[in-house]
Amino acid sequence: MMSLEKTTVIADENHVQELIGISPLDTTEKKHSTVKKIAVVSKEYALQFVIITTLFALWGIANDLTTPMVSTFKKVMPELSNMQASLVQFAFYFGYFFMALPAALFIRKYSYKSGIILGLLLYATGAFLFYPAAHYQSYTFFLFSLWIITCGLAFLETTSNPLILFLGHKKTATQRLNFAQAFNPVGAITGLVMAQFLVIKEIKSDDYSPEAFKALTSTELAAIRENDLGVISIPYIGLGLFVLAILIVICFTKMPKTPHEDKMSISESFKKLFANKNYKYGVVAQAFYVGAQIMCWTFIFQYVDNINKTFGLELTATYYNIAAMLLFLLGRWIGTAIMKNTNPSKILMVFGIGGVICAAGAIVLQGMPGLISLICISVFMSIMFPTIYGIALKDMGDEAKIGSAGLVMAIVGGALMPVLQGSILDWGGSGFSDIKLFGFIPEVNFSFILPLICLAVVAWYGKTTYKTAK
Numbered sequence: 001m002m003s004l005e006k007t008t009v010i011a012d013e014n015h016v017q018e019l020i021g022i023s024p025l026d027t028t029e030k031k032h033s034t035v036k037k038i039a040v041v042s043k044e045y046a047l048q049f050v051i052i053t054t055l056f057a058l059w060g061i062a063n064d065l066t067t068p069m070v071s072t073f074k075k076v077m078p079e080l081s082n083m084q085a086s087l088v089q090f091a092f093y094f095g096y097f098f099m100a101l102p103a104a105l106f107i108r109k110y111s112y113k114s115g116i117i118l119g120l121l122l123y124a125t126g127a128f129l130f131y132p133a134a135h136y137q138s139y140t141f142f143l144f145s146l147w148i149i150t151c152g153l154a155f156l157e158t159t160s161n162p163l164i165l166f167l168g169h170k171k172t173a174t175q176r177l178n179f180a181q182a183f184n185p186v187g188a189i190t191g192l193v194m195a196q197f198l199v200i201k202e203i204k205s206d207d208y209s210p211e212a213f214k215a216l217t218s219t220e221l222a223a224i225r226e227n228d229l230g231v232i233s234i235p236y237i238g239l240g241l242f243v244l245a246i247l248i249v250i251c252f253t254k255m256p257k258t259p260h261e262d263k264m265s266i267s268e269s270f271k272k273l274f275a276n277k278n279y280k281y282g283v284v285a286q287a288f289y290v291g292a293q294i295m296c297w298t299f300i301f302q303y304v305d306n307i308n309k310t311f312g313l314e315l316t317a318t319y320y321n322i323a324a325m326l327l328f329l330l331g332r333w334i335g336t337a338i339m340k341n342t343n344p345s346k347i348l349m350v351f352g353i354g355g356v357i358c359a360a361g362a363i364v365l366q367g368m369p370g371l372i373s374l375i376c377i378s379v380f381m382s383i384m385f386p387t388i389y390g391i392a393l394k395d396m397g398d399e400a401k402i403g404s405a406g407l408v409m410a411i412v413g414g415a416l417m418p419v420l421q422g423s424i425l426d427w428g429g430s431g432f433s434d435i436k437l438f439g440f441i442p443e444v445n446f447s448f449i450l451p452l453i454c455l456a457v458v459a460w461y462g463k464t465t466y467k468t469a470k
Helices: 004-019 043-066 069-076 087-109 112-128 130-136 139-166 170-181 184-200 210-214 218-251 266-274 277-298 300-311 317-338 344-364 367-381 384-392 400-425 449-469
Strands: none
Touching: 043 087, 043 112, 043 139, 043 170, 043 184, 043 218, 069 087, 069 184, 069 218, 069 300, 087 112, 087 139, 087 277, 087 400, 112 130, 112 139, 112 218, 130 139, 130 218, 139 170, 139 384, 139 400, 170 317, 170 384, 184 218, 184 317, 266 277, 266 400, 277 300, 277 317, 277 367, 277 384, 277 400, 277 449, 300 317, 300 367, 317 344, 317 367, 344 367, 344 384, 344 449, 367 449, 384 400, 384 449, 400 449
């Protein structure tokens, strides 16, 4: 019988061999070799990784081209309440909830590549529908077009996230997903720039004060609305053409077969998922995180408008949102680097606490200090989506396809939370500071209590999974 000491030595050797991808049976050669660092991305999948990573930027463009549209539609269609205007985000993010599970079932039956192709087709279709929506001047049609776009994005996210996890060693899976997701803010910044220079600066509705706008004749109002809705549609139509170009590239790219080819039944997949606490809590944490992100990046426009009105300034909200995106990108890169030596759950907990503190500052501080606090939330949100995703799907097999759908469905938090925040803005009227909570907090500031609660839930999930990982 082998002694305990000898067993321990062999186990240690096997562990090192496994880390560098050499069979434990190769013991003679391994004794004289050096331990190699595990690559974040496997060389054999480098091309596929680059191509799939472009999709992360692609849905970032759609997300943040749409974010300023809440305030834009409110200006072009002043009859909308703040809550009605926030339905832009409801329509956009509800598509994720509606289509994520069908997307998972689709790729389960066919392939990840098929899911990506169908997702890009839906994305382009929704973008092109902006043309008839502008022609008929229908707010409902615009919302439907946004919903079609996100049905496509649901396919892209349901396929791309788990596919990235498989393109390398499982020990670097969460780090690899954070690396790929780091390119999402690049798309987000691109979307914001498009919104600012192709839409916000070009609409005529913003050239008038509320009083002057009301004084215009019906003919003048109709001409302005027709122009502005046409302006809104242009970047989406252009984006649709770009998506079709990416689709052609994907069609001619060979995608690798993923592990775990033996498919378990759907009922067995659900059974394993519901028995996994990390996964169940991860879906909840993801919904709250996405809600926080969309609220912070959507209502920064109303926050800045209130500062301008209160302090007589002329700040441009888009530039501060771009600053938030740059901090988000910086935080993503820093967080990914820290994960090389630190447990991802611990990082998630610390970043969640940091986000709560900044959200509190955005609520109680007035003027620029409050705005700076709001912007800084993005640093702490930066690693949350991919980290929650990686933790929740850790060590999964074939059930990861259905599990991925649940985490994408959780994006519905971005549909529900902004509507709640918009309803808070309507408490005192159509303005953003109609009432003061506790005698000094405008309702637009107070509305950020919702992101604060959401980020606290994320911090709790980080703490819970960190305890489990110890």
